[in-house]
Amino acid sequence: MVTIGGLSKQTGCNIETIRYYERIGILLKPPRTEGGHRLYEREHIKRLVFVRRSRELGFSLDEVRTLLRLVDGKRYTCREVKAVTERHLEDIKKKLSDLRRLQKTLRDISSQCEGGSVPDCPIIDALFEEKRQ
Amino acid sequence: MVTIGGLSKQTGCNIETIRYYERIGILLKPPRTEGGHRLYEREHIKRLVFVRRSRELGFSLDEVRTLLRLVDGKRYTCREVKAVTERHLEDIKKKLSDLRRLQKTLRDISSQCEGGSVPDCPIIDALFEEKRQ
DNA sequence: CTTGAATCTGTAGTTGCTACAGGGTTTATC
DNA sequence: GATAAACCCTGTAGCAACTACAGATTCAAG
Structure with a gap:
């Protein structure tokens, strides 16, 4: 206790x-x-x-709730549990690919800027453009 | 208008x-x-x-605010803008590595489960364990 | 028995929106 | 000029997943 x-x-x-x-x-x-x-x-x-x-x-709290329901029900099967897990893995995969794309775009933009003390910046210019490609 | x-x-x-x-x-x-x-x-x-x-x-709204302040001030330099961008790129890098680690752990756990109709699951077992390593 | 640490409930804040309710305004049509 | 439809207004509450109080009460140690 x-x-x-x-x-x-x-x-x-x-x-x-x-x-x-x-x-x-x-x-x-x-x-x-x-x-x-x-x-x-x-x-x-x-x-x-x-x-x-x-x-x-x-896992989101909602997914946790689902998992707990399965555990609490006591007659859960591997299949059900694995389904929740695989769905979650899909989410992660998507997030990873989104992030990687973001990183690439941002790196491209950033590399055009030399970070000097010039009062004009290619990064700012890029942000004023609508999405290309 | x-x-x-x-x-x-x-x-x-x-x-x-x-x-x-x-x-x-x-x-x-x-x-x-x-x-x-x-x-x-x-x-x-x-x-x-x-x-x-x-x-x-x-970029977070707070970072956007910072960028806008620089733009509005009109005497921003590349250096300042690039600093914000590079910090953001660091965040992304960290998120990516966190997500990759997550994916690996989750894949390892998931692979131990065959998804059958057995009423016992290695994924559930793993979730009841505190973090290893 | 007193003090101080721990705990209680309830509410409000965080980020970045989104979704109403219950009104008023503009514009198109007759 | 009336009416209807489409648009817009303010203000508030909701989402996830916590975190941070305030103000009151209880517990454990000396």
Whole structure:
């Protein structure tokens, strides 16, 4: 049985975030002391670790909710879990390609500028142009 | 002189977004008709194109504000502009490397799962583990 | 029993928009 | 000149995923 502060330290998750997760139904309401302080058991800790790890891996809270529903339902299959994961991997792939394109464009633009103390800049000029290509 | 709808069509920027940009000081307040409708001139259009292009290239509104201040000041130098751009490129680089790491980890985890109809999944197991390495 | 640390609830802020509601204005048509 | 349709106005609330308070209460140590 640990307090919210203990849980926070164990998981590296902010106290306010823990309460937030409870509020939006990601974490279950824990029992309380007489005075109203939250007390967590092993199951809660496990669940929060799951949530944190999922978030670290870029799953949205909504995806985390889906994963938790599967786990909670107890009769989830690999197929379902893998589907969520693969969809997420697709998102990442898209983001990567978007970012790479961005980087290339920006590098091209930036390379035209010598960064001198001239009062005219090819970067600014480029920003005043609508998208080419 | 175009109305806000015309400006929206010309730039591809939502009407509410245009008003939002005005509210937060990114766009200048345009003159109005007697009835209070906004009327934009060439300068406004140019400025909005600049903002849109900058946003497309991933600059935050705060960075856009910085760039606009430089442009407005009229005595900006290449050095200043390039500094903003290079900082932004660093951000992108970091995001890219974070995303690539994420992708790798997630792929590793996902590859251990065959997606069958088994009621036990290595992905779920991995999510219950704290971060390794 | 007192102090100080921890916790409580509730609300507001962040970024960059988007989506209304409930009005007023402009323009086209008759 | 009336009317309708299309447009525009302000103001507010919502999204994700937290974070940061304020002001009150409770807990643990000495």
